[in-house]
Amino acid sequence: MPSAANLTRAVAEHRSATVELADHAIHLDLTGAPDSTQSTFTSTSTITLVSSESSVEIDLVAVGEPQVELDGERARATYADSRVRVEGLTPGREHTVTITAQCGYGHTGEGLHRYHDPEDGETYLYTHFEPTDARRVFACFDQPDLKAPFRISVSAPTGWLVRSNAEAEHSASEGAVTTTDFAPTLPISTYIVCVIAGPYHLVEDEWVSDDGRRVPLSLMCRPAMASRLPSADLLRWTKAGLPWCEERFGREYPWGKYEQIFVPEYNIGAMENPGLVTFNERYLKRGDATRSEREALANTLLHEMAHMWFGDLVTMPWWDDLWLKESFADFIGTQASEEITEFADAWVTFGLGRKMWAYSADQLPTTHPIVADIPDVEAARANFDGITYAKGASVLRQLVAYVGEDAFYAGVSAYFADHAFANASLTDFLTALSTASGRDMGAWAQAWLCTAGPDTLSVNGGELVRESLDWSADEPPAVPAARPHRLQVTSFSVTDDGWTPLDSEWIDVTDTRTPLPHAGAVTLVDDHDWTYARIVPDAATFDALTGHLAALEPTNSRAVAWGQLWHACRDAHLPTQTFCRTVLAHIPAERSPAVVDGVCLKYVTAVTAYLPTSMRTEWGDALWHVARDAYTTALDGDLYDASAQPTARLDLALAWRRVLTWAAGIAPTAQHEVRAMLDGPDGLFHPDADERWALLVSRAAHAGEHEVDEVRAELDRELERDTTKRGIAQAIAVRAALATPQAKLTAWERTDDESLTNEEVAALVAGLTHPASVHCAQSVALQARYLDSLERWWNGRSQVIASKLARGLFGVVTDAGAAQAWLDGRVEAPGALRRIVVEEVDQLRRAERARENASAADSV
Numbered sequence: 007m008p009s010a011a012n013l014t015r016a017v018a019e020h021r022s023a024t025v026e027l028a029d030h031a032i033h034l035d036l037t038g039a040p041d042s043t044q045s046t047f048t049s050t051s052t053i054t055l056v057s058s059e060s061s062v063e064i065d066l067v068a069v070g071e072p073q074v075e076l077d078g079e080r081a082r083a084t085y086a087d088s089r090v091r092v093e094g095l096t097p098g099r100e101h102t103v104t105i106t107a108q109c110g111y112g113h114t115g116e117g118l119h120r121y122h123d124p125e126d127g128e129t130y131l132y133t134h135f136e137p138t139d140a141r142r143v144f145a146c147f148d149q150p151d152l153k154a155p156f157r158i159s160v161s162a163p164t165g166w167l168v169r170s171n172a173e174a175e176h177s178a179s180e181g182a183v184t185t186t187d188f189a190p191t192l193p194i195s196t197y198i199v200c201v202i203a204g205p206y207h208l209v210e211d212e213w214v215s216d217d218g219r220r221v222p223l224s225l226m227c228r229p230a231m232a233s234r235l236p237s238a239d240l241l242r243w244t245k246a247g248l249p250w251c252e253e254r255f256g257r258e259y260p261w262g263k264y265e266q267i268f269v270p271e272y273n274i275g276a277m278e279n280p281g282l283v284t285f286n287e288r289y290l291k292r293g294d295a296t297r298s299e300r301e302a303l304a305n306t307l308l309h310e311m312a313h314m315w316f317g318d319l320v321t322m323p324w325w326d327d328l329w330l331k332e333s334f335a336d337f338i339g340t341q342a343s344e345e346i347t348e349f350a351d352a353w354v355t356f357g358l359g360r361k362m363w364a365y366s367a368d369q370l371p372t373t374h375p376i377v378a379d380i381p382d383v384e385a386a387r388a389n390f391d392g393i394t395y396a397k398g399a400s401v402l403r404q405l406v407a408y409v410g411e412d413a414f415y416a417g418v419s420a421y422f423a424d425h426a427f428a429n430a431s432l433t434d435f436l437t438a439l440s441t442a443s444g445r446d447m448g449a450w451a452q453a454w455l456c457t458a459g460p461d462t463l464s465v466n467g468g469e470l471v472r473e474s475l476d477w478s479a480d481e482p483p484a485v486p487a488a489r490p491h492r493l494q495v496t497s498f499s500v501t502d503d504g505w506t507p508l509d510s511e512w513i514d515v516t517d518t519r520t521p522l523p524h525a526g527a528v529t530l531v532d533d534h535d536w537t538y539a540r541i542v543p544d545a546a547t548f549d550a551l552t553g554h555l556a557a558l559e560p561t562n563s564r565a566v567a568w569g570q571l572w573h574a575c576r577d578a579h580l581p582t583q584t585f586c587r588t589v590l591a592h593i594p595a596e597r598s599p600a601v602v603d604g605v606c607l608k609y610v611t612a613v614t615a616y617l618p619t620s621m622r623t624e625w626g627d628a629l630w631h632v633a634r635d636a637y638t639t640a641l642d643g644d645l646y647d648a649s650a651q652p653t654a655r656l657d658l659a660l661a662w663r664r665v666l667t668w669a670a671g672i673a674p675t676a677q678h679e680v681r682a683m684l685d686g687p688d689g690l691f692h693p694d695a696d697e698r699w700a701l702l703v704s705r706a707a708h709a710g711e712h713e714v715d716e717v718r719a720e721l722d723r724e725l726e727r728d729t730t731k732r733g734i735a736q737a738i739a740v741r742a743a744l745a746t747p748q749a750k751l752t753a754w755e756r757t758d759d760e761s762l763t764n765e766e767v768a769a770l771v772a773g774l775t776h777p778a779s780v781h782c783a784q785s786v787a788l789q790a791r792y793l794d795s796l797e798r799w800w801n802g803r804s805q806v807i808a809s810k811l812a813r814g815l816f817g818v819v820t821d822a823g824a825a826q827a828w829l830d831g832r833v834e835a836p837g838a839l840r841r842i843v844v845e846e847v848d849q850l851r852r853a854e855r856a857r858e859n860a861s862a863a864d865s866v
Contacts, residue, residue: 010067010088010138010139010141010142010804011087011088011089012382012383012384013065013088013138013148013149013382013383014381014382014383015324015325015326015380015381015382016381017063018149018151018324019324021062021063021147021149021152022149022151022152022323023058024057024058024059024062025055025056025057025058025062025147025152026055026056026057027053027054027055027147027152027153027154028054028055028056028100028154029053029054029154029155029157029190030051030052030053030054030146030154030155030156030157031051031052031053031156031157031159032049032050032051032052032144032156032157032158032159032199033049033050033159033160033161034047034048034049034050034118034143034144034158034159034160034161034201035047035048035049035161036131036160036161036162036163036203037161037162037163037182037183039111039120039129039131039162039163039203040128040129040163042122044111045069045110045111046069046108046109046110046111047108047109047111047118048106048107048108048109049068049106049107049108049109049143049144049145050104050105050106050144051066051104051105051106051107051144051145051146052102052103052104053102053103053104053105053145053146053147053154054100054101054102055100055101055103056098056099056100056101057095057097057101058097058098059095059097060093060094060095060096060097061091061092061093061094061095062091062092062095062103063089063090063091063092064089064090064092064103064105064145064146064147065088065089065090065138065140065141065145065146065147065148066085066088066089066090066105066107066141066144066145066146067088067109067110067117067141067142068085068107068108068109069107069108069109069110070107070108071085072085072090072105072106072107072108072145073105073106073107074090074092074103074104074105075103075104075105076092076094076095076101076102076103077101077102078102078104081093081094081103082094088141090105090145105145107145109142109143109144110142111131112142113271113761113763113764114273114763114764114767114804114806114807115134115271115272115273115763115764115806116134116139116142116273116804116806117133117134117135117139117142117143118131118132118133118142118143118201119131119132119133119134119269119271121204121269121270121271121731123228123230123270123731124729124730124731124734125230125729125730126228126229126230128204128205128228128229129204130203130204130205130206130228130269130270131201131202131203131204132200132201132202132203132204132267132269132272132284133199133200133201133202134272134273134274134277134284135148135196135197135198135199135200136197136198136277137197137325137383137386137387138196138197138383138386139197140196140197140199141196143201146196147196148196148197149195149196149324150195150196150197150321150322150323150324150325150429151195151321151323151324151429152195152196153193153194153195153321153427153428153429154193154194155190155191155192155193155194156171156172156190156191156194156199157187157188157189157190157191158170158171158172158187158188158191158199158201159185159186159187159188160185160186160188160201160203161183161184161185162183162184162186162203163182163183163184164179164181164182164183164184165184165205166184166203166204166205167202167203167204167205167206167208167226168184168186168201168202168203169200169201169202169203169224169226169265169267169282170188170199170200170201170202170281170282171188171191171194171198171199171200171261171279171280171281171282172188172189172190172191172262172281173188173189173222173262173263174186174187174188174189175187175188175189191280191281192260192261192280192427193427193428194280194318194321195321198277198278198279198280198317198318199279200277200279200282200284202226202267202269202282202284204228205229206226206227206228206229206267207226207227207228207229207231207232207235208224208225208226209224209225209226209235209237209241210222210223210224211223211224211225211241213244213245213248213264215248215249215252215258216249219258221248221259221262221263221264222262222263222264222265223241223244223245223263223264223265224263224264224265224266224267225237225240225241225265225266225267226265226266226267226268227267227268227269227287227290228268228270228287230730231268231287231290234290234291234292235268235290236290236295236300236303239300239303239304240266240303240307243304243307243308243346243347244264244266244307244311246346246347247307247308247311247342247346248264248311250342250345250346251311251312251314251315251338251342254338254415254418255315255415255418255419255422256415256416256418256419256420256422256423257315257319257419257422257423257426259314260280260314260315260319260426261280261281261314261318262281263281264281264283265281265282265283266282266283266285266307267282267283267284267285268284268285268286268287268289268290269284269285269286269287270287270731270732270765271287271731271763271764271765272284272285272286272287272288273764273806274286275289275306276306276307276309276310277310278310278313278314278317278318278331278335280314280318283307283310283311285306285307285310289302289303289306291694291696292694292695292696293693293694293695293696293697294660294694295660296599296603296657296660296661296663296664297349297599297600297657297660297661298355298599298600298603298661298664300349301343301347301349301352301355301600304343304347304349305339305340305343305349305352305355306339308338308339308342308343308347309335309336309338309339310335310339311338311339311342312334312335312338312339312342313331313335315422316330316331316334316335316338317330317331317332317335319422319426319427320421320422320425320426320427320428320429320430321428321429321430322429322430322431323429323430323431324380325380325383325385325386325389326377326378326379326380327377327431327432328378328380328386328389328390328394329376329377329378329394329398329455330430330431330432330435332390332394332395332398333376333394333395333397333398333399333401333402334398334399334402336360336395336396336398336399337398337399337402337403340352340353340355340356340399351561351562351598351600353403353534353535353562354561354562354565354598354600354601354604355600355603355604356396356399357535357562357565357566357569358565358568358569358600358601358603358604358605358608359604360392360395360396360399361396361400361535361538361569362569362572362604362608363392363395363396364392364393364395364396364397364400364538365392365397365460365540365573366392366576367391367392367393367397368392368393368397368458368459368460369459369460370844370845370848370849371844371845371848372841372844372845373393373458373459374389374393374458375393375455375456375457375458376393376394376397376398376401376454376455376456377432377455377456378393378394384805384836384837384838385837385838387805387806387809387838388809388838388841388842393458397538400537400538401454401455401538403536403538404454404491404492404536404537404538405450405454407492407493407536407537408450408490408492409439409443409445409447410443413439413442413443413444414439414442414443416442416443417435417438417439417440417441417442417443418438418439420438420441420442421434421435421438421439424438432451432455436448436451450490453488453489453490454489457489460538460539460540461489461491461538461539461540462539462540462541462542463491463515463531463532463539463540463541463542464541464542464544465522465529465531465541465542465543465544465547466544467525468521468522468525468526469519469520469521469522469525470495470513470515470519470520470521470522470531471518471519472488472515472517472518472519473542488516488517488518490514490515490516491514491515491516491537491539492512492513492514492515492536492537493512493513493515493531493532493533493536493537494510494511494512494513494532494533494534494536495510495511495512495513495522495523495529495530495531495532495533496509496510496529496530496533496563497509497510497522497523497524497527497528497529497530498527498528498529498530498550499527499528500528500550500554502554504554504557505528505550505554505557505558505559508524508527509523509524510533511523526546527546528546528547528550529543529544529547530543530547530558530563530566530567531543532566533562533563533566534562534563534566535562535565535566535569540573540577541566541570541573542570542573542574542579543570548574548580551567551570551571551588552571552584552587552588555567555568555571555588555592556591556592556593556595556596561598561600561601564596564598564601565598565600565601565604568601568604568605568608571585571588572585572608575608575612575616575856576616576852576856578852578855578856578858578859581859581860581862581863581864582612582616582617582856582857582859582860583617583621583625583860583863583864584863585608585609585612586609586612586613586617586625586628589605589606589608589609589629590628590629590632593605593606593609593632593636594632594635594636594639597654597658599657599658599660599661602636602658602661602662602665603661603664603665606629606633606665606668606669607668609629610629610668610669610671610672612625613625613626613629613672614672614777615853615856616853616856616857616860617856617857617860618857618860618861619781621860621864622672623674623675625672626669626672626673626674627673627674627675627676629665629669629672629673630666630669630670630672630673630675630676633662633665633666633669634666634679634690636662636665637659637662637663637665637666637690637691640655640658640659640661640662641655641659643655663691663697666690666691667693667697667700667701667704670700670701670704671700671703671704671707671776671777671778672777672778674708674778677704677705677708677709680701680704680705681705683701684698684701684702684705684720695727695728695730695732695733696732698724698727698728699724699728699732699733699736699739699740702717702720702721702724702736702740703736703739703740703743703772703773703776704743704776704778705717705720706721706740706741706743706744706745706773706776706779707743707744707745707773707776707777707778707779708745708778708779709744709745710745711746714744714746714749717740717744721737721740721741724737724740725737731763731765732765734766735763735765735766735768735769736769738753738756738762738766738769738770738773739769739770739772739773740773741753741773742756742769742770742772742773742774742776743772743773743774743776743778743779744779745778745779745782746782747782747785747786749782750774750779750782750783750786750788751786753770753773753774754774754783754788754791756770757770757795757799757811757815758795760803764806764807764810767807767810767811768810768814771810771811771814771815772814774815774817774818775814775815775817775818780817780818783817783818784818784820788815788818789818789819789820789821789824790824791818792815792816792818792819793819793824793825793828795811796812796828796835796839796843797832797835797839799811799812800812800835800836800839805838808839809838809842812839812842812843813842813845813846816842816843816846816850819846819850822847822850822851822854825843825846825847825850826847828843829843829844829847
């Protein structure tokens, strides 16, 4: 794929100040897509604009020189560094610039991705542009604040399904080619333009509003996945979500139709293209979906629906205000899931999952405010992180507690009314919210949105004490002295018979010390998880949590408690063994699949990262045995009374089955049972296609030299069973996971193979760094190769692929000092690359501290 120059904020701001767009027409000739020997397609982009200068620079990533016309005549133009510079414009006059180029089909999930399906021999296309990959498909001003109506036209093989953001206006066929012209869109940014083309499976329906408006609905996927498409669920959630959003946001859905398509080899979860949302095909399970997997799909659907307003209708001017769409979508997705779907514990799942992602990112040396400083697009890509998404959503939940739900949504409604189809900033949102709430939001925003890092609130002597951060960085970011917190505190009397609530009340934390009710009682601070802070319980509460956690009710209180124990483990305040022992003692009695998932995934991380190597087998095997017994118990329904729904029992059993596939990766003595499950029906359960690959990767990672040929034979049989591209990618993971130095060296040679798709690169990385066999990679000195390869990857591959390699393969590094020396000697390396290495060094040092703490505790 041709490289793309880094677009800076300075360039974008200059163009925004000097260019006005009136219209943008695009024609894509995709008729040659099924022919794998054709690597390019023809793209014609016609832009109607007014410039205050005599020249203009337009973004484009093309193969060869483009043809450029100005007002129908050959233009004076040059093409370099991913930009076409067009000369000869008359300042203040409207011009039409037409650029025709050969653009490349992609196989890394960027631009126009082409997927050749080995199952049916067909070809499937889709676009993904965020943040600046529209220029890989058509010439444009690839920045969010130069919005325009887009008129899309596509020529494709006759019989293909072709869709874009707007409804098709006209379609004409000439033999094997059909050209479809779509209606003009409302003004949108380039990064949310979308085209899909191919023989996709289609399901159609409609939503009718209470006032009689009809919104056409469509679901699409590859025919091979049609039987896995949960159409009833998707349509039910969509029909519930649209009126919920309209009511909360005070504005009708603006984009006409609402289509959703599941596409293969997608780099992210989903993308909010207005009128045509793209989802990762991995949401379609090749077996029984767990409750957590179904909840994740519902949450993502509602997250993307929120974007129809937050981001699509009103868009940030530049990526500094990325949070104005992503934080809101994360918040709305969870809130709507809890209120209008069957997943009433959505905030529990959020607290144990995405919120922990936020805390992890916010404790790194590279943390940044929610409103970040983004000088260029490489920095923007790096900021699609836990702070922008999950911390922002957590802070918005705290904002609702602070100003009240009615004032919050009144401010949101005014914000949309004032800035529809335009761009808006933090100041614009705060103005609307201040008016609606009657509060000056400036101080709140400065404290919560413009400073970095989490507060730490510790229970000490009957008071809640705000503490400074325990930063590993030499120069931590500025942290405010007094973020206002509004949170819930519940006090308990705890005995062997259970937890008896003494009191539960809301408190406002505005000072360094805040008195707590019932001093000396066991106290759960931030019960129900309303604020964003690391909570450090006192010794009595720690003892109650580690000794009696299973009996704590309700579920969201239990989830908050698990989160506080996990913080203590990650921060090396609680020995890793104590955390693991608490999990093994209490999680078998858990009835919430969300808690089982969230806690057991942390257990796996604790074993692989925060325990010394000598202890991992014992604790890895322990999870396998507990999960196996819990799976059987859940199937029997012993945790439920007679009135419990069968679906609840099945949901819990499926959650434990998922844990078993995770545990297989860290449990050496379980491999004979893993093999039995792969060999036939007599194993613990009959794995589906994706579970089989996960188990086979575990088999490879745990295999000794004498078992390598056996695993390879199993791999050959599995490839006969699963001929999909997903299976082909997972075969790469199996080979790379083999626990021999030669297998690791052979796999490493493929890191420079540019023919690999994004999914194949991810599989290669996962296999090379599998925790059960990564010691083999480390033993053959791959650390030095990794450090030597970083800049070559970054300069020669797309940022998406380079980031997968740089972050994913850091697992071969054993010496944080060597990686730090690389940083010290590469001060001029690209900032986004340095950020990855800085973060991974910090995570490695955090793991080292936890392992030292575990060793010290074990020796006592």
